Amino acid sequence: MNEKKSFVALTYDLYVGEENEKELMEQATEEQPLTFYTGLGMMLDKFEAEIAPLKVGDSFDFVIPVDDAYGEYEDEKIIELPKNIFEVDGAIDEEMIAEGNMVPLVDSEGNRINASIVSVGEDIVTVDINHPLAGEDLHFIGKVIEMREATEEELKAVFSSGCGCGSGGCDSGDCGSGGCGCSSGECDSDDMYGCNCGCN
Numbered sequence: 213m214n215e216k217k218s219f220v221a222l223t224y225d226l227y228v229g230e231e232n233e234k235e236l237m238e239q240a241t242e243e244q245p246l247t248f249y250t251g252l253g254m255m256l257d258k259f260e261a262e263i264a265p266l267k268v269g270d271s272f273d274f275v276i277p278v279d280d281a282y283g284e285y286e287d288e289k290i291i292e293l294p295k296n297i298f299e300v301d302g303a304i305d306e307e308m309i310a311e312g313n314m315v316p317l318v319d320s321e322g323n324r325i326n327a328s329i330v331s332v333g334e335d336i337v338t339v340d341i342n343h344p345l346a347g348e349d350l351h352f353i354g355k356v357i358e359m360r361e362a363t364e365e366e367l368k369a370v371f372s373s374g375c376g377c378g379s380g381g382c383d384s385g386d387c388g389s390g391g392c393g394c395s396s397g398e399c400d401s402d403d404m405y406g407c408n409c410g411c412n
Contacts, residue, residue, distance in 0.1 A: 227352075286342060
């Protein structure tokens with residue numbers, strides 16, 4: 213913890229897909245930049261390594277290969293769960309438990325996982341716990357708009373709140389809908405994936 217930590221704010225466009233079929237998945241703008249603190253495990257290691265040598269005003273354009281991002285898509289991460297585990301006060305929230313929605317789950321080790329609902333049956337809910345960007349190379353194009361040494365007060369606030377990822381509001385768990393580690397369960401719903409995709 214003695215190593216200097218930096219506060220970073222940047223804009224980016226995140227693309228996935230082949231060169232001739234790239235799809236824009238997420239954006240961070242100057243009005244709503246991605247903010248994070250270095251060296252705290254908030255971001256993918258490769259993402260942080262690419263940003264580290266840059267200065268304010270520098271542009272970047274790099275690809276994080278799937279093995280350094282969220283890994284390959286795994287069919288065995290599509291699982292069936294008893295529908296009754298989603299009951300609250302003996303009832304199912306039909307709006308919440310619906311195909312295509314994201315739901316927070318907790319694994320046997322207490323880790324928070326965000327799952328996508330594949331289908332809802334009479335007694336079974338099928339969910340996909342792959343990260344939404346599993347199986348994808350991540351192509352980031354953007355610009356550094358702020359980079360400075362983090363203050364002790366800022367770092368204390370990060371640890372006391374259990375949240376990182378700057379505006380994304382996520383912890384050092386998997387950000388994005390693949391498993392936001394927010395201890396409060398409050399991720400930034402404005403982002404397509406609950407928080408910014410460069411997050412770890």
